[in-house]
Amino acid sequence: MRVVITGGGTGGHLKVADSLIEEYSNRGIKPIFIGSVNGQDKQWFENDKRLKKAFFLDTKGVVNKKGFGKIKSLFAILKAMNKCFDIFDKYDVGTVISVGGFSAAPATFASIFTFGCKLYIHEQNSVMGRLNQITSKFASEVFSSFDPNSVVKDYPVSSEFFDNARIRDQFRTIIFLGGSQGAHAINNFALKTASKLNSMGIKIIHQTGSSDFERVQEEYKKLGIQADVFAFTKELSKKMNEADFAVSRAGASTLWELCANSLPTLFVPYPYAAKDHQYTNAKFLEEKDLCYICRENDLSEDFLMEVLKKDNFKLSKRLVDSIHCNGVESIVHYILSKS
Numbered sequence: 506m507r508v509v510i511t512g513g514g515t516g517g518h519l520k521v522a523d524s525l526i527e528e529y530s531n532r533g534i535k536p537i538f539i540g541s542v543n544g545q546d547k548q549w550f551e552n553d554k555r556l557k558k559a560f561f562l563d564t565k566g567v568v569n570k571k572g573f574g575k576i577k578s579l580f581a582i583l584k585a586m587n588k589c590f591d592i593f594d595k596y597d598v599g600t601v602i603s604v605g606g607f608s609a610a611p612a613t614f615a616s617i618f619t620f621g622c623k624l625y626i627h628e629q630n631s632v633m634g635r636l637n638q639i640t641s642k643f644a645s646e647v648f649s650s651f652d653p654n655s656v657v658k659d660y661p662v663s664s665e666f667f668d669n670a671r672i673r674d675q676f677r678t679i680i681f682l683g684g685s686q687g688a689h690a691i692n693n694f695a696l697k698t699a700s701k702l703n704s705m706g707i708k709i710i711h712q713t714g715s716s717d718f719e720r721v722q723e724e725y726k727k728l729g730i731q732a733d734v735f736a737f738t739k740e741l742s743k744k745m746n747e748a749d750f751a752v753s754r755a756g757a758s759t760l761w762e763l764c765a766n767s768l769p770t771l772f773v774p775y776p777y778a779a780k781d782h783q784y785t786n787a788k789f790l791e792e793k794d795l796c797y798i799c800r801e802n803d804l805s806e807d808f809l810m811e812v813l814k815k816d817n818f819k820l821s822k823r824l825v826d827s828i829h830c831n832g833v834e835s836i837v838h839y840i841l842s843k844s
């Protein structure tokens with residue numbers, strides 16, 4: 506029986522899907538991917554040789570829509586669900602793994618209504634997304650790194666972040682990270698503090714997101730600072746390896762990758778994330794003395810300088826035990842053992 510991996514929309518969901526696909530592929534199994542034509546799904550998985558097949562269905566988010574827009578989105582999900590029934594039938598699908606996001610809705614609901622088909626959910630965040638809240642009641646298992654009762658606690662971080670890890674005992678390079686789409690507020694903060702960092706002899710690495718890339722690059726030029734600026738990189742683990750400290754959004758995948766990399770981080774959670782989940786993601790670590798948090802509105806050069814003075818060598822060492830490298834292996838092993 507085949508396995509379907511479904512979900513996406515943004516990098517955080519897609520990175521987990523990618524880790525699962527890689528693990529199945531290492532075991533000689535080719536999963537089917539079901540995502541959406543909207544969002545970043547196609548960029549990640551169209552023509553992916555590790556997959557038996559990839560389907561991109563016409564679906565959009567429902568949660569942020571109102572009135573007629575909501576009805577239209579729900580209707581699109583129902584139509585796509587029908588397509589999923591055909592796919593399940595044709596490929597004899599027995600397991601569906603949802604990584605959440607609007608792309609996951611059709612295949613997740615279809616799995617609930619398909620006799621003998623098991624549903625597994627990976628919830629990335631500390632607060633459950635709307636779709637997972639509804640569908641988790643029907644799931645055979647929900648995996649979450651923020652839930653102490655989860656059968657697998659380690660987040661499915663790619664091995665490259667562990668391979669590129671190191672204990673930081675000096676402060677020579679800083680990295681600014683905005684998540685898969687970049688973060689305007691972090692970009693502005695980096696530019697504001699760049700001169701001070703430059704005067705301290707600190708090298709700057711900066712991921713801007715595509716919409717802000719040209720502006721930020723131009724501003725560094727005006728400041729006369731030679732920073733390593735890019736919109737998005739496929740080699741983030743290597744960039745993290747070069748850095749001794751990070752200032753980052755608190756999207757779940759980035760957060761656990763920074764832990765895997767043992768990179769001390771000041772998290773600046775996206776203030777408009779659903780139910781403030783980026784703040785609670787970071788809070789989970791802060792309560793264990795594993796990071797710093799600053800609300801976007803309180804962000805200042807003085808605050809950054811304060812945290813840079815702290816014992817980040819010890820923090821880097823503590824991060825080694827915060828996550829183990831076999832998260833994805835354990836999840837796939839668990840699912841296969843139940844089928």
Ligand SMILES: CC(=O)N[C@H]1[C@@H](OP(=O)(O)OP(=O)(O)OC[C@H]2O[C@@H](n3ccc(=O)[nH]c3=O)[C@H](O)[C@@H]2O)O[C@H](CO)[C@@H](O)[C@@H]1O
Binds near residue numbers: 516759762775783
């Ligand atoms: C605004 C918002 O609601 N964002 C959500 C979205 O974030 P977002 O899509 O930003 O997700 P994350 O920060 O969790 O992950 C981003 C992923 O993109 C990768 N990457 C990023 C930059 C780069 O240059 N190269 C690269 O490969 C990172 O390695 C990481 O794996 O999904 C996450 C997981 O559900 C949530 O926790 C976030 O709250």
